[in-house]
Amino acid sequence: MCESFAKDLLAWYDAHARVLPWRISPADRAKGVMPDPYRIWLSEVMLQQTTVAAVKDYFNRFTTRWPDVAALAAAADADVMAEWAGLGYYARARNLLACARAVASAGGFPKTEAGLLALPGVGPYTAAAIAAIAFDLPAVVVDGNVERVTSRIFAMNDPLPAARPKLRDLAAELSPRERPGDYAQAMMDLGATICTPRNPACTICPVFSHCAARRLGIAAELPRKAPKAAKPERAGVVYIARRPSDGAWLIETRPEKGLLGGMPGFPGSDWVAGGAPAHEPPLTADWLTLNGEVRHTFTHFHLSLQVRIARSDAAPRQGEWRADFSPSALPTVMRKAWDLAAPQFHEF
Template sequence: MRDGDESAASAALLRWYDGAARVMPWRIGPAERAAGARPDPYRVWLSEVMLQQTTVAAVRGYFRAFTERWPSVEALAAAEDGDVMAEWAGLGYYARARNLLKCARAVAAEHGGRFPETEAGLRALPGIGPYTAAAVAAIAFDRPAVVVDGNVERVVARLWAVEAPLPGAKPRLTELAGRITPAARPGDHAQAMMDLGATICTPRKPACALCPLAGFCAGRMIAETLPRKAPKPEKPTRRGFAYVAVGPAGEVLLERRPEKGLLGGTLGFPGSDWTETPAPRPPFAADWRAAPAAVRHTFTHFHLELQVMVAEPAAPPPGATPRAGFRPADLPTLMRKVWDAAQGALSSQAE
């Protein structure tokens, strides 16, 4: 993009968004905004937290379930930790759920249930970083904040033909995104940039012929190669043991993981450390036997292989959850895989 074209490009983008905005359960569309409707900051904040490192398709159902069960930040603040973690199960990156509760309780207790309207005020809340603060300030309160997610990085890298690789290019892309952010309608602009990246300026085979910014795009001829990314190191593989014990009446031994660390605060099965050479660590003495198949799961920084061990003791394991209180759907994805793997070695199954 040439210097001086920023205002014209921003106007073209908003004209496109007025007719092409995606319909989202947390969004107030441009027509509704023009008619005077304003977004609910709680719903904007909740959606932005859920959408971090997660797709829109995956989030829709979780968002509806959360807002039906906890329709306001005060309702969420009063929720039990275990209930929120169970509702979050399967969405991943569980630190987000823990921070969600901390933030909701801070807003309810310290701000009377009202989110601060400025980036600085939002950044002061627990669990809110630069991106979320900018997104909520812009979308919920129409503050001229610079909102940069992965979609926006891609659009900006192509508009200005930035060939420096990510993540090193992030500061430059944020600075350029600020140039095209208008003082008027910054919330619509932020969502328009996201929509453009998600539907037109896609990672592969971008639809440049349909793009409202094609005439401003310096990287159009090399768009599919941008943004460049530095090579990622190969992920190591860690291993471990997971122990599934089912009592005579279907009682299942579960534990809540420590608040800090992977899957923090979630329910799961007892297990060993996850290392290259793990040592077995059964929770109690029993006739443990290996399930037919190991469980494989990938986290952000490593692959994990778990050997699933099962036992069916004659008496309920100490602290086991009764059959009626056990719902596999409340478990995070990894632990659901462990449960599924255990079924082939269990003669009596909990429901």
């Protein structure tokens, strides 16, 4: 099935490939135009647990400001983290810088899957994607779209995530040695536009004749997924203060390791189960507790934050006064706190 499946899929891709800012079209690829590994790597890191629609503007801003890996490697950490704000999963931004600096020091990206896998922050999927798309190496590229397509082609009922090793083996059976980069992108496009999670468009699918799940009438039910455990709830308090004498804001840079590592934010308590913990405000002030709360969901828990605001010229015990503060540099959860608090500073 491998040869005929790949032939049908690639014929469809040649006619219907999505136009993406990091992609070389199949027509240009056929003329010998090779993708820039920097752009492929950057897009793949950004796309981890994020949608194409959300990534496009970030990708364009990054590549305009830092057009190659050497430029990104030389960038200040704070500048990169500020540009990343809003994309989430901030460990990716820290790994992005570490990887860029390793690649720049080595004089370029490794041209083997094993070499790519040794780079900071590059896992098996990203290494395979860069190897296939940037260097046209016969790597097996398996993301969520590929898992879904593969599970339906083979009518594989084993539930995720336990089924992932078996799905990878099945995906390897389908993967051709010719045009591996175009094939990898074709599988992604198929899953994103036709073989979608809900209501797959089986009647216009270019590989419908190969699909066991379609024949059985169970395509929309696959892949099976094990029930998810309920996410725990955590709570905390965040303090937003402004210094009247010069308009500076109280800002704290979070530790490099952990959630929102290296990102600017507002001082506050720990985030714990069972309500906000006992804590001391970051400076002496007459703190006003705002009505409402900030709600945010991380990968492993839901968070609710009480927001307190104040004006004060006191010396802070936590954080530092910053006159150059920009809300656009905040991670999403802190931006939500800012959006709740900012209007109140005009009223008290």
